[in-house]
Amino acid sequence: MRTIAWFENDAQAAFAQARETGRPLFLYWGASWCPPCNRLKSGTFARPDFAELAESFVSLHVDGDAAGAQQIAAQYKLRSYPTLVVLRPDGTEIARLPCELAGGLFVRTLGLALRANYTVAQSLSAALSRERPLSDDEWRMLSFYSWDTDEHQVLKNLDFAAALASMTRACTLDEARQRLEWHALHAAAMGGKAGIDQRTVIARIGAALADPGTVGAQMDLVITYAVDLIRFLTEPGSEQRAAFAQAWAAALDTLESDTALGVADQLSALRVRVRLARLGAPLDDMAALVRARVAAAVAGVSEPALRHVVINSCAGILADSGLLDDAEALLEGELGRSHSPFYFMHTLATTAKKRGDPDRAIDWYAQAWDRAQGPATRLQWGATYLQSLVDFAPHDIDRIDRLSGKIINELSGIEAPASQRNGTQLARIAEKLGAWTGRSDRASALRQMAARLAG
Template identity: 55%
Template sequence: MPLFSIYSRHFQHSRKRNMANDANAQTTTVIGWHHDADAAFAQARATARPVFLYWGAVWCPPCNRLKAALLSQPGFATLAPSFVPLHIDGDAPGAQRGADRLQLRSYPTLVLYRPDGAEITRLPCELTGPRFLHLLQLALAAPFTASQSLQAALSGQRALSADEWRLLACYSWDTDEGQLLAGRDLAATLAILRAACDEPVSALRLAWHALHAALSAKAAPDPHEATAMLLRTLADPQTVLAQADLVTGYAVDLVRALTAPQSAPRLALTAAWADALTQLESSDALSPDDRLSALRVRVRMARLGSPVAGLEASLRARVGTALAAAQEPALRHQVLNTGAGMLVDAGLLEDADAVLHAALASSHAPFYFMHNLAGIAKKRGDTAAMLDWYQRAWEQSSGPATRLQWGATFLLALLDATAADAARIGAACAALLPELDGMLDANCRRNGTQLNRMLNKLIGWNGASEQVEALKISLSAHVKR
């Protein structure tokens, strides 16, 4: 049976909710994942094999893309005997406390460890399946960890091999959590690596990473030099395909930061980027969702200066075609998220609303799409509908970490939109309180982030409510632990 295919579109909602609470059930029948970190590392030491960790959540769209595009593929199963596979779901008992120990936060995070527990590298989930598998093979065979390679590159103590540069260039900087950077400035570190790298493909990838990091830090690289580098990349079809994740992921940020609205440089850059995205939209080397993601970025690029002819009809047709082809639940979840988001980006709110409503009955995580529906209601200015969707999403969500996150989102939306409604705010606080007090890892990792969000917001609330005060006391007690 294919990975994750045990989810059926026609299962009853209660069946799907139970399955959502065991996000590992789909993988166990194929690869035999461990779900306990201590047991996995014990087996790794006993068998002298590395540990491959997948940290994720059943509702997370990139996690679902990962399941459909990689974890279910024969190539991954072929490599699996060479490592100990470990899957930790963010809603599993004690998961957030374990995430503190392993320095995990963002879903998904992929880490390869040596048998002794030392990190070899953190792997990006955005790569295409074949590229990811090649990178994983390099990491499994690597004589040095990413940390050792970085130290050598920064110090100049020895020359790095081409494979070391490939692993550093493809390191998952977004999920690093301070493990490789260890307090170093990201933009400066990437700039040094780019200058030292003598492997052309890796050097280009490092250059893109360094540029994005510098602009994100409000640094000011030479816009003409940076734009010229981007234009050279976008003009080369092979390079565009090799850097597909960066071409789609960094597009809007880089165009906005490097060019002024309606300027000649912006028009030239958006036109070149639109051509590159058009190439990716039709590439058989990409998954259906990756092709749809490229179209979504082209829609966003159109708003920056590169219009798309016949946009509305084209988008409706593409979303319909993509959904018709994406029947496997994990892939469909991601395609729904991308397609609905693209329709929203294009201003087609009614179409996005219809797509999401139709998805609720068959989705294995309908509460996730209720958040999207809340966002659409907010864009329409319908505060009541927005709050109702946030509340429904929280009430139907499952898993302690997810329920805390969804509950916090609803409470914060209430405080922002209806700060004078002390009764509804108090009721939400009263409902959150027993869930919070029953959590053993409420102050850990992603959970801790939600506690701080709620506490900071409630401290600034000017209303009066016994339930609010009770939740504030509980939040403060957990945060101080």
């Protein structure tokens, strides 16, 4: 088994080697507690074909809590965990890849990016201007681009939905056109766009969902876009919604039972299938089915990274099924075993909120803050804890005051505290404390500091 020689949090050394060897660079930005990151580590990055391909590029891993990591993120416009970027030796960005792809498809798509004659930005420009015809591989790269981690690197200030719709019309490769259309529809849904020929679109998507080959090839979109597109394209309570949801549910059932997929992807499909039960696609004996599937999945994994993903997915499935007691028991039972228990404490807080128990939610947020590790993570968890106090216990001035003082102390030890994700958390803190009507010297000082640093 080949091992991958990752450069850890050292972008300067990684790019120096890329320039020296003339090899492109693959940048993986992530965090130890992030479930999609753990899915990549336990699945895609552990594949022999990924390791074999890695010999053709320089591998750089940047952990969001490492020293200087948020500054690196600011330089390369990284925010969401995980973000996966392919760059030329001179630092020119070629493409960003979606983490949701099944392992083999991810490796093939990474290979396309490594061999690309044009960057995705150049291909996008040509696709929109029609200045030249695009090759099939260019269309493939556009259809597999990670639009949700773009950070305006390719799209700049373009209207996202309009740009995707334009590419869909211009695309000359059927398999890419289908992905681009689904991306365009989802962007329209998120943007509240009107003017969609719903009946025609539903018929076209329905035909794709009925084709097992297409469902497998579009696994990531079948899972990710199901709920949003059903809601966007159909009316609540309509026969059309029920029929569309049932067609989508059948496709998800196919994925959930596909042994070629990893357990993490099977569980993702099951979770969405459970959610569709509320949109017109009932799931027979849902509680019994979910309990059995969760028990089998949990019993079948021990490797820490994969187990983190499985526990997270299973807790979500149980909660979405209304089995809150089961979800809490699963998460609480995992706290002593997990490498990131503070992540599951956040989920327990969310479950407590679903129960209408804000005091319990605050307690879990407090425990998560106490256990959180790493400067960027602690700032994010501290911001969430502070937000819960202001929302659910605004009268607890002493607690808000003490927490504000602790966050101020920790900010003083963070290098470039406003960089990237840290800046987002500071803006959250400033906004929340700005709306709070209580009086606290340390909360006031934190609000002013956060607003100043966030700019």
